[in-house]
Amino acid sequence: MSELKIGLIGAGSISESHLLAYQANPKAALWAICDLNESRARAMARKYNIPHVYTDYRDLLANPDVQAVSICTWNNSHAEISIAALEAGKNVLCEKPLCITVDEALQVQAAVERTGRLLQVGYVRRYASNIAVLKKFIAAGDIGEIYFAKASLVRRLGNPGGWFADKARSGGGPLIDIGVHVIDLCWYLMGRPKVKSVSGNTYYKLGNRSNIENYAFYQAADYDASLNTVEDMANALIRFENGASLLVDVSFSLHAKQNSALVNIYGEKGGAEIEPELSIVTERHNTIINIDPQISTPAFDFQGSFQNEINHFVDSCLDGVPPISPVEDGVEIIKILNAIYQSAEEGREIRF
Numbered sequence: 001m002s003e004l005k006i007g008l009i010g011a012g013s014i015s016e017s018h019l020l021a022y023q024a025n026p027k028a029a030l031w032a033i034c035d036l037n038e039s040r041a042r043a044m045a046r047k048y049n050i051p052h053v054y055t056d057y058r059d060l061l062a063n064p065d066v067q068a069v070s071i072c073t074w075n076n077s078h079a080e081i082s083i084a085a086l087e088a089g090k091n092v093l094c095e096k097p098l099c100i101t102v103d104e105a106l107q108v109q110a111a112v113e114r115t116g117r118l119l120q121v122g123y124v125r126r127y128a129s130n131i132a133v134l135k136k137f138i139a140a141g142d143i144g145e146i147y148f149a150k151a152s153l154v155r156r157l158g159n160p161g162g163w164f165a166d167k168a169r170s171g172g173g174p175l176i177d178i179g180v181h182v183i184d185l186c187w188y189l190m191g192r193p194k195v196k197s198v199s200g201n202t203y204y205k206l207g208n209r210s211n212i213e214n215y216a217f218y219q220a221a222d223y224d225a226s227l228n229t230v231e232d233m234a235n236a237l238i239r240f241e242n243g244a245s246l247l248v249d250v251s252f253s254l255h256a257k258q259n260s261a262l263v264n265i266y267g268e269k270g271g272a273e274i275e276p277e278l279s280i281v282t283e284r285h286n287t288i289i290n291i292d293p294q295i296s297t298p299a300f301d302f303q304g305s306f307q308n309e310i311n312h313f314v315d316s317c318l319d320g321v322p323p324i325s326p327v328e329d330g331v332e333i334i335k336i337l338n339a340i341y342q343s344a345e346e347g348r349e350i351r352f
Contacts, residue, residue, distance in 0.1 A: 003028070005068075006030050006031055007068070008044075010073035011041050015070070015072040019047075030050045031050065032052035032063055033050045033054070034054040034056070034059070036055060068092070068317050071095060075170050076100055086112060093309075095122040096122045096123055097330070104334075108331075119327040120316060122309065124309050127308035128308070129297050130299065133295055143268075143271065146189065146190045149265045151247070152262045153249075154256050156255070156257070160219055161223035163222060174234060175250055175340060183336060185274070186265060190240070190244055195339075198336060200237075200344045202345075203233050206253045206254070208225065208252075209253050232253040232254065233252065234251075234344065263275040277299040279292050280292075339352070
């Protein structure tokens with residue numbers, strides 16, 4: 001195959017990042033799009049010159065020309081659609097999180113193994129150009145064994161509402177929406193160690209704060225100020241079998257002075273600050289040195305990272321390039337997320 005025909009399922013806001021990236025890849029052809037909202041699907045089809053429009057994903061999967069799909073739907077439908085796509089012979093790029101429950105995740109993994117198809121999980125931060133640079137330092141041993149990581153994504157007012165705020169569809173709030181990104185990124189950079197235990201907390205104190213005036217924030221297309229069943233914020237301590245640990249806190253709503261993003265890893269020979277932008281710390285001749293890599297995008301480049309992610313998926317489908325974020329990693333992160341929610345609900349540490 002010299003060209004990969006793509007079907008996109010779910011034409012919400014995140015779908016545009018996929019569509020733009022496929023459009024820019026000369027080896028991909030946007031072939032079909034599906035959304036429950038037909039007018040939205042048709043609008044996207046016109047914008048990106050997509051010839052086939054559907055309102056039922058099963059009809060899209062029945063199109064024999066479609067070879068691979070991007071799944072950009074509500075979290076609670078990821079497993080069902082992924083399994084159906086794999087069984088229809090399609091390769092799959094599934095937006096994060098892989099699904100909501102561990103049982104679902106294991107079913108998706110079993111479908112990958114049963115069908116022999118490819119599934120790439122949309123952990124887009126793994127594909128950032130600054131992470132590719134950092135990975136070279138880690139692989140060369142410049143950081144040494146990484147024994148601690150710390151991640152914090154704080155939104156002072158950032159509950160998107162709509163399906164994001166509906167636990168039945170989303171599976172949770174900031175932990176499963178934005179926390180999944182930094183938990184996965186730290187775990188990936190730490191070498192994907194086996195989890196030993198998780199202790200977590202979730203808080204439902206402030207709600208979506210729809211009463212706030214004079215401060216703009218992103219709202220989902222189906223925003224409804226009266227609907228909110230997800231946590232405001234969450235924090236967790238994750239311990240690994242090799243003795244390493246990861247400390248994380250994330251929020252949609254918090255009485256913080258400003259939004260902030262901090263992601264750091266610490267090793268025996270050096271450390272790295274990833275958010276707000278890449279910086280490496282080490283020692284030379286008994287002197288601490290801060291290294292600021294001279295790269296075009298030292299911070300997380302949102303659309304550039306999506307382009308790298310889509311390019312990798314296309315190459316995996318056409319040329320057999322191994323996925324950077326395979327289904328097995330999706331399963332492990334779901335186990336961690338579920339354990340954090342369970343720990344918070346039961347008020348105890350969850351041991352693996």
